[in-house]
Amino acid sequence: AQSVAQPEDQVNVAEGNPLTVKCTYSVSGNPYLFWYVQYPNRGLQFLLKYITGDNLVKGSYGFEAEFNKSQTSFHLKKPSALVSDSALYFCAVRDRGNKLVFGAGTILRVKS
Amino acid sequence: GAGVSQTPSNKVTEKGKYVELRCDPISGHTALYWYRQSLGQGPEFLIYFQGTGAADDSGLPNDRFFAVRPEGSVSTLKIQRTERGDSAVYLCASSLFGGMSYEQYFGPGTRLTVT
Numbered sequence: 350a351q352s353v354a355q356p357e358d359q360v361n362v363a364e365g366n367p368l369t370v371k372c373t374y375s376v377s378g379n380p381y382l383f384w385y386v387q388y389p390n391r392g393l394q395f396l397l398k399y400i401t402g403d404n405l406v407k408g409s410y411g412f413e414a415e416f417n418k419s420q421t422s423f424h425l426k427k428p429s430a431l432v433s434d435s436a437l438y439f440c441a442v443r444d445r446g447n448k449l450v451f452g453a454g455t456i457l458r459v460k461s
Numbered sequence: 462g463a464g465v466s467q468t469p470s471n472k473v474t475e476k477g478k479y480v481e482l483r484c485d486p487i488s489g490h491t492a493l494y495w496y497r498q499s500l501g502q503g504p505e506f507l508i509y510f511q512g513t514g515a516a517d518d519s520g521l522p523n524d525r526f527f528a529v530r531p532e533g534s535v536s537t538l539k540i541q542r543t544e545r546g547d548s549a550v551y552l553c554a555s556s557l558f559g560g561m562s563y564e565q566y567f568g569p570g571t572r573l574t575v576t
Binding site for chain 1: 465492494496501502503504505506509516517519520552554559560561562564565566567568569570
């Protein structure tokens with residue numbers, strides 16, 4: 350079965366600094382990878398996806414993610430963090446039957 | 462345009478009662494998904510509809526859980542004889558089509574509390 354792992358429960362970064370939220374995956378076949386963000390008491394919002402093509406994927410709100418096949422990673426990045434980026438971030442992989450398999454999530458805290 | 466909507470936003474019920482949770486997908490989306498999110502965890506898949514039919518119900522935990530989508534739009538998740546362990550946020554998502562490359566758009570969820 351497909352799976353993803355988010356090794357960090359929480360990431361702390363200062364406003365204006367670059368941020369990285371890590372994700373590694375385990376799949377058979379080609380990976381279909383996604384990042385979602387969840388704000389308190391709200392549903393998940395789609396940020397970006399990797400299906401095929403360029404390893405650097407650009408998404409919403411200035412986020413991007415780098416697909417690395419040799420390291421089986423799909424880390425989420427942003428060049429300059431905002432306080433409003435503070436939220437819970439989920440990495441997910443598409444499994445057979447089209448369902449998403451999510452990681453446990455990483456809390457991002459951006460301090461001013 | 463309007464996103465995925467879910468009603469009610471909160472539901473408190475007593476152990477043993479029956480509950481229904483409703484999902485209105487984005488207009489025109491053919492695929493609909495239900496997930497369950499427990500505190501401190503990522504969402505877990507329950508069931509996937511393509512049109513009116515359940516294409517994958519492998520995530521339903523037991524036969525107390527059932528979902529329908531009779532006209533290929535609105536879906537209802539039904540839970541019989543609720544247990545305290547059913548307490549969670551139930552998320553609905555839809556996508557334009559059911560293919561692997563299509564992203565899913567999530568509703569705000571229904572927080573179910575079984576007392």
